[in-house]
Amino acid sequence: NAGVMQNPRHLVRRRGQEARLRCSPMKGHSHVYWYRQLPEEGLKFMVYLQKENIIDESGMPKERFSAEFPKEGPSILRIQQVVRGDSAAYFCASSPGDGIGYTFGSGTRLTVV
């Protein structure tokens, strides 16, 4: 897990605020994936990005959620106007794109109060 850096580890937001989750992939990895994990549940795919491109966002809610992976800097998962149901652990993973599985970060635990 040490290679993929996510911050913050814990984030508390009030309903209606914005949450910004950051992910720096492992060195040399240009593919980033975001997953959401609700308590006592598995990992649900949200979005897959390469540098400056969204490749697959089929798991992203249509409203309030967006993701980017700019040419420079970390990937950002942004949740606008958060609601209590957004409370979850959000995991980022990266890969070099050669299909050998992903390396996950330690996650950001979002709590909406």
Place this chain on the structure above:
Amino acid sequence: GQQLNQSPQSMFIQEGEDVSMNCTSSSIFNTWLWYKQDPGEGPVLLIALYKAGELTSNGRLTAQFGITRKDSFLNISASIPSDVGIYFCAGQYNNNDMRFGAGTRLTVKP
């Protein structure tokens, strides 16, 4: 998308016992992977399988890629307390499309 059915959902075993869990899918995969998640951490890759019928071991862990490419199992022999955690299967069809099972929560009683 592809749906993975992982079972059992949870297991409570005594230290020293063997453990078996499996995953089935309605679709075929080119790669099966098994991850372990410790509390408060992200999943860590345990074993990756790349060919139908492949049997791979990693210490006390053994996993197999089913012949039909629609299933996989993971065995843990002689369980120890640090085996506690959530085990996830994952199937990958192409290089960048990986889906996870719901997880097997393992509790090991000393």
